[in-house]
Amino acid sequence: MLNYLLRRLGQSAVTVLLVTLIIFVIIRLIGDPTHLMLPPEATEADRQLLRVQMGLDRPIVVQYGMYLLDLLRADLGVSYRFSRAALGVVIEALGPTLILTTSALLLAVVIGIPLGVLSAVRRDGPVDQFAKIFAVMGQAAPPFLFSLLYIKLFSIHLGWFPTGGYGRVSNLILPMLALGWYSAAGIMRLTRSSMIEVLDSEYIKLARIKGVPQRAIVYRHALRNALLPVITFTALQFGILMGGAVSVEFVFAWPGVGRLMLDSISNLDYTVVQAAVTIGALLFTTINLIVDVIYAMIDPRIRYA
């Protein structure tokens, strides 16, 4: 178990390094930030001075090495746009994004798993029919389109919810739905197919032969096995939701990392972009680590391997 965790920890570190390296190179290919940082009438000599000050004149390898050294001290540079630590800027925006993505994922899990289980247990029954429609609708369009649709329907026509903003529960409902339904559909479908497969397995047959009551068959013997792929999938969904949040935050004027990223990229505020990606990668690998631990707790084959 400890070995397994250490191995996964090592893999996570490599992932974070790779992700930061890639984004580091890409940002430097996008453009020269000094064009935007200095007024248009600044001379090339002025810009060169700024580059030297910021260390942008050095080879990219050296820059990356310095970035890593700074990273170890939790120093992710200064945002020229906000004139303060990029890390602080990112963390401020991270709160709203986490609220949005976590509530969307929670919604997806709370709806997706029970719906998947019920539709697998009573295949072709009314719940299953409903679940099919639920899944098709959820996966019919990307969250971005749903966001626009919801605003038109629930905000403009019906006036039930505000069109955007942040701070109250009513602000959260529509973006959460727009973001969560898609994942709920995926989780539901995977739970259903996984459950159907498990329910047809030999060990479920033996459990029935033993006379284990139906409830225990479904919720103890079958569900635990059926959830293994769902857990991995749900962790992946978290990353997908982070991506989806960019457009949803944009539509609903939600002050999250997604919007911050869009603004920072168009303003070539590269320290903020770097910081956001680094935090994102750390967050994502941490979640994966937690999932690995949960997985090992459920599956003895991993725990003892």
Next chain:
Amino acid sequence: MTVIEPILEARNLTTMLRGRAGVVTAVDNVSLSVYPGRTLALVGESGSGKSITCLSMLGLLPSSGKLVAGEVLFKGRDLAKLSQRELEDIRGREIGMILQDAMTSLNPLFTIGYQIEEVFRYHQGIRDRRELRRRAVEVLEKVKIPAAAERLDSYPFQFSGGMRQRVSIAINVALSPDLLICDEPTTALDVTVQLQILRLLGELQRQNNMAVVFVTHDLHMAAQFCDDVAIMYGGRVVESGPIREVFDNPVHPYTVGLLGALPTLENFGRRLVAIPGQQPALSTIPTGCRFAARCPSAMDQCREQYPDWFEWNGGSRRVACWRTEERLHAAMARAPAEVEHE
């Protein structure tokens, strides 16, 4: 001969399955009798419906299957009419079933101990953990698993195939059932382990005077370990009776073919070689005798009409073939036997 009542009597079981080729009749009018202390061999080639027959009797069909007709009289009660709840109560306590694939028949996420203890938990309402463990150890010792107490906390993946099959037997005999169905319990195991498992089953049977249904396509094994036999072909039972009588004097052309193909001493241990031709697919099953396409004695009537049962010896011998009478007369002419008409 003293009259022993069968403990299980299946009458005219008919099971439909929904598969890729549409709805098929996988088990068609199958009747079986199983007696206390005796072993019934259910023999037939792959796909002849042996497993589906067993699962039909216990109400364990996959969701694509349905028992559409027939009775399953177990100790006088018709299992086919019982509710799920009532069946749960009988399964595991009065009837057990060992599955073909030992490797996959235990839940990978629960300890061996837990999976055995469940029997006592659900059937006897025992909740005390120490008492449950004590009983689990007892059962593991019953199936001769060494160092049983230390094995309780192991998981199935830590066990070999033979050991897993022992655990599955332990689970099934924990409450000394009256009937044990064994669906090819040893096919997935290697030969030496096969023998150990068979001996163990025989021992357990004698201890409790258990009735056993033994599904196999190994005729040697059947002849060695079983008392009665029912031969299945294309979802039907074509011949049944005491195994010595059937194997000494097979009557149905399919049985004759099977036994003709029975490995001799030279190739002992090999699986039976089939008769020329193939068992028809269930979706293209002929109206008449299922065996007509491969039968050397087929007549026009065979292709039109499914043969009626022909019974003798007080119904203990049964054959479904139009030419049974003819054949028996010929046999009698050669060696007079006690053949009577029903």
